[in-house]
Amino acid sequence: MTSPIPAGFRLGGFHCGLKRNPNKEDLSLIVCDEDTVAAGVYTTNLVVAAPVVWDRARTPSDKIRAVITNSGNANACTGEQGDKDNAEMAGIVAKQVGVSADQVLTMSTGIIGHHLPMEKIRAGLDEVFQRLGTDESHFDAAARGIMTTDKGKKVASRQCEVNGKPVKLVGMCKGAGMIAPNMATMLSVVLTDAQLSPEQAKEILSEVTDNTFNCITVDGHRSTNDTLLLLASGKAETGEISAAALEGFKAELQQLCEDLAKQIPADGEGSTHLIEINIEGCANREDAFRIAKTVADSALVKCAITGGDPNWGRIVSAAGYSGVQFDPMGLELRVNGHLLYKEGTPVKFDEKTVSQSIKESFETDVNLRFTDGDTKFRYWSSDLTVEYVKFNSEYRT
Template sequence: MSSSIPAGFQMGGFHCGVKRNPNKEDLSLIVCDEDTVAAGVYTTNLVVAAPVVWDRARTPSDKIRAVITNSGNANACTGEQGDKDNAELAGIVAGKVGVSADQVLTMSTGIIGHHLPMEKIRTGLDEVFQRLGTDESHFDAAARGIMTTDKGKKVAARQCEINGKPVKLVGMCKGAGMIAPNMATMLSVVLTDAELSPAQAKQLLTDVTNDTFNCITVDGHRSTNDTLLLLASGKAETGELAGESLDTFRAELHQLCEDLAKQIPADGEGSTHLIEINIEGCKNRDDALRIAKTVADSALVKTAITGGDPNWGRIVSAAGYSGVKFDPMGMELVVNGHLLYREGTPVKFDEKTVSQSIKDNFETNVTLKFTEGDTKVRYWSSDLTVEYVRFNSEYRT
């Protein structure tokens, strides 16, 4: 057993032919040793894929036994046939595990509007079951199996002690384009050996998602398949989590999800910068998030960062049209530690120095300070490059 993988799970990945590249896994399977607590949060798009409908109806639960994911085909906008294919997929996995189909969760990602190539997937499922294991190599294969346009696997791990017991958390996610808040466009699975009730798992996941996966954007486009699952095997035998023990677990889960979430805009299609936006001094969280999202989604702000241009006007004007009321004379802008704007006017700064600080670093920090209250939020975005346009104009052709 790998030191970083929680007890109670087997996992693996396999290429069955959904993706054209034979060197890229397109099936990912996680099997639970016993009935396992699971919770999920999902896309808020009104147009949703068959796996989202399936999983929503079956979580939270304390009887989940497997998660099967295919990549390269989203099984979205595929009508009644898509629902039948998804149910068959869950049924095949359930049969091999020896459980009910209702104990299997499904995820899909890739091209929208195409039916699943079920003949290839059926054969692939026979193979992926032969590749299950419990160490990091098996986990990594499963993480690669959920990728689409990602440059590489996105994984993170945490460990802590709860009630005198060592507890492990490990997570995988995918996402590089069609990324927007309110369930950011992505798939993710988090595994832990802590003991949680279904209600606890649901509440924890919802709370943590609001500060992590719902605080990222690449292009403001919310997808049809967004799914984040938390599975808790209870193998660490921590006992019921409450008070300090629950707070400890929540903090570790938050850090894990933040680590995973940041990897998505960092890998934004064609991106050359990860932009961290810090909003301070707002009246409430909704105002802070609205300003952050407006700045994060601005094509002019994104392209300025791409070119290393400390264009303060684009940033402060984006805050101004966010729809949030604030005192413009109380706004302050700092980029990479350099003060650019205060009290309604730019301050003197060395443009070459600030520009070089953007060009020389993958991360760019943008901090906007206000005088309306004491609320703070952090938000992450990617810059916008010619490569993003090229990639997305040729995605299907």
């Protein structure tokens, strides 16, 4: 049976003791068979974790050989010791692979402000290196190793052709809370056997991120550790990729990243609904983004969806205070296909029917149509529940 994992990568996961549950992996290792192209997109938070500083300085590159991730500890706000611990973690993996520490990328996620328990990590790195493999079970173990409050692994895969050669893409991500995109609040790694240059990888990853991982929110809180990495082994031997072929590959990458990105608000801590906000008719992308994000971040809108309340006033007013200038008389609102508001006033609708459509479906579609242009845009959010408040009030205690 053919492995779904792109050629050129080995993966594994292991529990070293960072998580309390001994059955949950907390180390994830990806090793590249040869020097590999890598690009990254990172948090815009001014307060950043040690691994973000490390990776920013080393991408884009065409010489990356490994990515090591620990979960359960963010290694953020840990000062000079945090930098030393991160460098040591990279150095141990580099020695295992037989390369320089500068060829190893790092990621961490978990509680902020705690130093890494390096004794556990040292022992764990020896174990996880022995568990590397190329089949789906190894990929799944690595995907579980980056999880924190996630209910389960978040993965996606696609296949396409580039220059007549079959190409594979697989991705993993984590995130359920502290989600506010810019870039996006999560960790993610995408692997492909396409043949990309560092410049191509950086360009398409940035563009794809803007339309996927930067279009999700759970709670409006931007993380210190956001990292999205794209690694391209070149093993598909696609040769030099033309501009047209690169656009085709980028479309596949965007579909993969959209699939991964949607899984994050769908798994929002305590959430019972995935909210898809569709914007039509805005003057430009910036206006559409601001309106969508304002609606998505509204606690009142989130609570209305939780209760199955077709409260059009909360949605319309959120669009109105987004800071975007639009014609209020041209605004039209539909929820799950039901028209609720048009030309400055609510229309008659069956509240019970609309309420049931929200309650009976995990996904809720909020469509806002304007008459100021032809821009279309999508954004995803989760609802807000008592469970979210309870979970995050007890997160450390």
